Amino acid sequence: MVKFYDLQTITAMHADEYKEAVARVIDSGWFLQGHANLQFETHYAKYIGTQHCIAVANGLDALYLLLCGYKEMGLIQDGDEIIVPANTYIATILAITRNHLVPVLVEPTWEHLEIDIDKIEAAITPKTKGVMIVHLYGRIAYNDKLGEICKKYGLKLLEDCAQSHGCAWKGIKTGALGDAAAHSFYPGKNLGAFGDAGAVTTNDAELASVIRALANYGSEKKYVFKYVGINSRMTETDAGVLDVKLKYLDEDNRKRQELAAYYYTHIQNPLITLPKRLDDENNVYHQFPIFCEHRDELQEYLKEHGIETLIHYPIPPHQQECYKEWNHRSFPITEKIHAQELSIPMNQVISSEEAQAAITALNSFKRP
Ligand SMILES: Cc1ncc(COP(=O)(O)O)c(C=O)c1O
Numbered sequence: 001m002v003k004f005y006d007l008q009t010i011t012a013m014h015a016d017e018y019k020e021a022v023a024r025v026i027d028s029g030w031f032l033q034g035h036a037n038l039q040f041e042t043h044y045a046k047y048i049g050t051q052h053c054i055a056v057a058n059g060l061d062a063l064y065l066l067l068c069g070y071k072e073m074g075l076i077q078d079g080d081e082i083i084v085p086a087n088t089y090i091a092t093i094l095a096i097t098r099n100h101l102v103p104v105l106v107e108p109t110w111e112h113l114e115i116d117i118d119k120i121e122a123a124i125t126p127k128t129k130g131v132m133i134v135h136l137y138g139r140i141a142y143n144d145k146l147g148e149i150c151k152k153y154g155l156k157l158l159e160d161c162a163q164s165h166g167c168a169w170k171g172i173k174t175g176a177l178g179d180a181a182a183h184s185f186y187p188g189k190n191l192g193a194f195g196d197a198g199a200v201t202t203n204d205a206e207l208a209s210v211i212r213a214l215a216n217y218g219s220e221k222k223y224v225f226k227y228v229g230i231n232s233r234m235t236e237t238d239a240g241v242l243d244v245k246l247k248y249l250d251e252d253n254r255k256r257q258e259l260a261a262y263y264y265t266h267i268q269n270p271l272i273t274l275p276k277r278l279d280d281e282n283n284v285y286h287q288f289p290i291f292c293e294h295r296d297e298l299q300e301y302l303k304e305h306g307i308e309t310l311i312h313y314p315i316p317p318h319q320q321e322c323y324k325e326w327n328h329r330s331f332p333i334t335e336k337i338h339a340q341e342l343s344i345p346m347n348q349v350i351s352s353e354e355a356q357a358a359i360t361a362l363n364s365f366k367r368p
Helices: 007-012 015-028 035-048 059-072 090-098 117-123 144-153 205-214 236-266 295-304 321-326 332-340 352-364
Strands: 052-056 081-085 102-106 128-134 156-160 180-184 198-202 219-221 288-291 341-344
Touching: 007 015, 015 035, 015 236, 035 052, 035 198, 035 236, 052 059, 052 205, 059 090, 059 128, 059 156, 059 180, 059 198, 059 205, 081 090, 090 102, 090 128, 090 321, 102 117, 117 144, 128 144, 144 156, 198 205, 205 219, 236 288, 236 352, 295 341, 295 352, 332 341
Parallel strands: 081 102, 081 128, 128 156, 156 180
Antiparallel strands: 052 198, 180 198, 288 341
């Protein structure tokens, strides 16, 4: 059996170091807002290349707090619009609507799978305040044209980096490309905690301090509440573990890139389409999505041959029950991606035998 994501083996690689990090927290008797958080924030900000990092409880909160911070600063108001890819994970959209903002869904390109930057200008209205790009699957969603558009129209460039730890554009890491960025450290991410965790990175000192307060009940001073905040703090144990994992992130990403190169060379089946290959700097392969008109049959066939796969994602946001008001809308490229996408095993512990087994099964799949 080739597991989709073998978290047990991945964790075992540096288990002793994680145990030491957790033991340090236990011995300190200090479990929130302590030394481990401070250390991880400092190291992650340095890694990303921003002046500030605010550790929070999960990626959804990071997205929510980022937008909420701009609202508290008076830069965004209820009813304002945020441009966002139609084919993102639901969290990106939830963070926008939970802030009483309007997501303006823009199609991705079929080749790149990321927001179609050529369609962004047409989506801008007087109410547009920002563009939230999502580096989905670990692929870069930014290019210089997007930066110019945001500058030209005075829009905030925001990043959802939940799937792109370590990915970069011309040497600048995702998370430092725009005005502010949200990160998720969900256990299955390239940089994953032992539970939920997240962060915001930014060079904006005011935004950073507003978000820090918002994540702590809206408080800058104990028992004095400046904003209507939430409780969204990273545990000290998670911060300690993430600080260890951060040291291995680039090496892990390199292994993912090697596996991807192997897949690109050896997957040869006319029924299967591979996504456009990007330079390694631009893709940290959080997922390796492949596309097939007979996706469900392919998934079943792979399962019978011992290859685990997942679909990212079976239903696009505009067709979800929670957004009934958009169910009638049509986003053909998004819908095609969601109908055909299948993620094959991709991580830092897949052996060459396992990769070969996946390729053999993929190449022997025939039209049902
Ligand atoms: C693109 C994207 N955005 C946001 C999130 C939300 O992160 P979390 O699960 O940590 O809340 C995720 C991951 O789950 C994601 O994949």
